Amino acid sequence: MSLRTRLMLLALLLALAFAAVIGFAQYNLTAIRAIVASIYDDRVVPLSQLKAVSDAYAVKIIDTVNKAQNGLLDQPSALASIDQARHIIDEQWQAYLHTYLTAEESQLVAQASQQFVVADRAVIQLQQFLQQTQSPLAGKLTAFDGSLYQQIDPVTTTLAKLINLQLDVARTARADIGDRTAHVSTVFVWTAVLLSLLVLAAVCLLWQQFRQQRRLQKLQQAKQELLQFNAELKQQVTERSEELQHAVDELESFNFVVSNDLQAPVRHASSYLELLRDEISEVGHRDWLELVNRATRAMDRMSQMIGDMLALSRLGRDVLQPGPVDLGVMVSEMVAQLPVATRQRCQFELGTLPTVFADRALLRQVIQNLLDNAVKSCANTSAPLICVTTVQHPKYQTAVVVRDNGVGFDPAYSRHLFRLFQRLHRQDEFPGAGVGLALCAKIIHLHGGRIWAEASPGHGASFYFSLPDMNGAVRAA
Structure with missing residues (x-):
C-alpha cells in the first residue's frame, strides 16, 4: 500500500470518526431533549395536577367543613367553596388522565376512580345538607366531621402514591439523562484521544513520505547504476557461457575422436596378443601364457571402456x-x-x-x-x-x-x-x-x-x- 493511499485512508478515518461523534452526540442530545420534554409534560405537569386534586379534597372540602362547623363560614360561602373544589377536582383529574400513563399509574388511576365515586357521593350529601340548612352552621356539621374524612382519605392516599410514582419516574429519567451525558462525555474524550493519535499518525506518515522522497532519488540513481552493472554482467555471462559451451563442444569432440581413434590400436593390440597366445600355447610355457591372458583381459576391458566412452559422447550429439x-x-x-x-x-x-x-x-x-x-x-x-x-x-x-x-x-x-x-x-x-x-x-x-x-x-x-x-x-x- 502506497504512502499516498495511507494518507487518504487516514483522512477518511478522521472524517468518519468526526461524523460518527457528531451523529452520536446529536442522537443523544435529541434523546435528552425528548426525556426532558417527557419529564415536564408527563411528570411535572401531572404532578401539579395531582397536587391540585389532593389539595382540593384535603384543603378545600375538609377545611370548609371544619370552618363551617366552628361558625367561621356561612352557608353560601361553604357551598361556594365546595363547588369550587369539585370543579378543580374534575378539571385537573381529567387533564391528568390525558397525559402519558405507565402500567403502574394505570392501576392506581383505576383504583382512584373507584375511590372518587365514594368520595363524590359523600361530597354530594354534604352539599345537599348545606342547601337545606340555614346559617349559622356552627355545630350543625358534626355528622360529617369524621365520616367525610374517612371517605376522602383513601383518595388522598392513592393520589399520594401517584405523586410519589411521578417522582420515581422523574428520578429514573434524570438518571438516564446522567448516563447519556456520561456516555457522550466518554465518547468525546476517547474521540479526542483517537483524533490525536490519527493526527500523530498523519504527521508520522508525512515525515515518512518526506524521507522516502529523499531516499527515492538515491534509489533511482542506484537503480540506474545497477541496471548498467547488470547489463555488463549479463554480457560477461553470455560471453563466458559461449566460451564454456565452446569448450564443452570441443571436449565432447575430443572425447569422441580419442575414443574412436583408440579403437583401432586396441584392436591391433588384441590381435597381436591372440597371435602371441597361439605361439606360446604351442611352446607350452604356462607362466607366459597366464601373462598373455591377463594382458588380453586388460585389453578387453580397455576396449569396453572405449566403447562406453564413445557411446557416452554420442549422447550429446544425437538428437532424441x-x-x-x-x-x-x-x-x-x-x-x-x-x-x-x-x-x-x-x-x-x-x-x-x-x-x-x-x-x-x-x-x-x-x-x-x-x-x-x-x-x-x-x-x-x-x-x-x-x-x-x-x-x-x-x-x-x-x-x-x-x-x-x-x-x-x-x-x-x-x-x-x-x-x-x-x-x-x-x-x-x-x-x-x-x-x-x-x-x-x-x-x-x-x-x-x-x-x-x-x-x-x-x-x-x-x-x-x-x-x-x-x-x-x-x-x-
Missing part, C-alpha cells in the same frame, strides 16, 4: 527421437532375451509398468544396464530375485524401480554411483567399467527425468527413474 514406449512389453522382451543360464539362476518378477514418451533405443539401453547391474549384484546370492515394477514414490510420484536382493552398497556413496568410472566394488568381485550407470543418468537427464538409488549393504539395491508425464495409466507386464 521420442515416441510412445510400452515399458511392460519392452521389459518382458528384454528378460526373455537374457541368457538361459541367467534366467534359470535368477527369478524375475515384473509388475505394472507405464507407457512413456521417450527415445525407445536409449530407454532400452537404460533398462539393459539396470538389469545387467542387478544380475551382477546377485552373482553371490543363493536365491537371486530381481523385480521390475512401478511404485508411488513420496518425492517423485510415479517411478519405475529395478530392485534386487544382491550385495547392495553403502547409501552414503549413492551420489557417486552415476559418475563416470565410479565403482563401489573391486573388478575381481563384479566386472564392469563403471560407465553403465553414468550412461543411464545422462539418458534420463536428456529426457528431463530423475534417477536415484537406495540400498543397504547385504540387503540389495533399488534403482529408480522417473520421466515426465509418467503419472498416466499403467498396465501389467
Whole structure:
C-alpha cells in the first residue's frame, strides 16, 4: 500500500470518526431533549395536577367543613367553596388522565376512580345538607366531621402514591439523562484521544513520505547504476557461457575422436596378443601364457571402456527421437532375451509398468544396464530375485524401480554411483567399467527425468527413474 493511499485512508478515518461523534452526540442530545420534554409534560405537569386534586379534597372540602362547623363560614360561602373544589377536582383529574400513563399509574388511576365515586357521593350529601340548612352552621356539621374524612382519605392516599410514582419516574429519567451525558462525555474524550493519535499518525506518515522522497532519488540513481552493472554482467555471462559451451563442444569432440581413434590400436593390440597366445600355447610355457591372458583381459576391458566412452559422447550429439514406449512389453522382451543360464539362476518378477514418451533405443539401453547391474549384484546370492515394477514414490510420484536382493552398497556413496568410472566394488568381485550407470543418468537427464538409488549393504539395491508425464495409466507386464 502506497504512502499516498495511507494518507487518504487516514483522512477518511478522521472524517468518519468526526461524523460518527457528531451523529452520536446529536442522537443523544435529541434523546435528552425528548426525556426532558417527557419529564415536564408527563411528570411535572401531572404532578401539579395531582397536587391540585389532593389539595382540593384535603384543603378545600375538609377545611370548609371544619370552618363551617366552628361558625367561621356561612352557608353560601361553604357551598361556594365546595363547588369550587369539585370543579378543580374534575378539571385537573381529567387533564391528568390525558397525559402519558405507565402500567403502574394505570392501576392506581383505576383504583382512584373507584375511590372518587365514594368520595363524590359523600361530597354530594354534604352539599345537599348545606342547601337545606340555614346559617349559622356552627355545630350543625358534626355528622360529617369524621365520616367525610374517612371517605376522602383513601383518595388522598392513592393520589399520594401517584405523586410519589411521578417522582420515581422523574428520578429514573434524570438518571438516564446522567448516563447519556456520561456516555457522550466518554465518547468525546476517547474521540479526542483517537483524533490525536490519527493526527500523530498523519504527521508520522508525512515525515515518512518526506524521507522516502529523499531516499527515492538515491534509489533511482542506484537503480540506474545497477541496471548498467547488470547489463555488463549479463554480457560477461553470455560471453563466458559461449566460451564454456565452446569448450564443452570441443571436449565432447575430443572425447569422441580419442575414443574412436583408440579403437583401432586396441584392436591391433588384441590381435597381436591372440597371435602371441597361439605361439606360446604351442611352446607350452604356462607362466607366459597366464601373462598373455591377463594382458588380453586388460585389453578387453580397455576396449569396453572405449566403447562406453564413445557411446557416452554420442549422447550429446544425437538428437532424441521420442515416441510412445510400452515399458511392460519392452521389459518382458528384454528378460526373455537374457541368457538361459541367467534366467534359470535368477527369478524375475515384473509388475505394472507405464507407457512413456521417450527415445525407445536409449530407454532400452537404460533398462539393459539396470538389469545387467542387478544380475551382477546377485552373482553371490543363493536365491537371486530381481523385480521390475512401478511404485508411488513420496518425492517423485510415479517411478519405475529395478530392485534386487544382491550385495547392495553403502547409501552414503549413492551420489557417486552415476559418475563416470565410479565403482563401489573391486573388478575381481563384479566386472564392469563403471560407465553403465553414468550412461543411464545422462539418458534420463536428456529426457528431463530423475534417477536415484537406495540400498543397504547385504540387503540389495533399488534403482529408480522417473520421466515426465509418467503419472498416466499403467498396465501389467
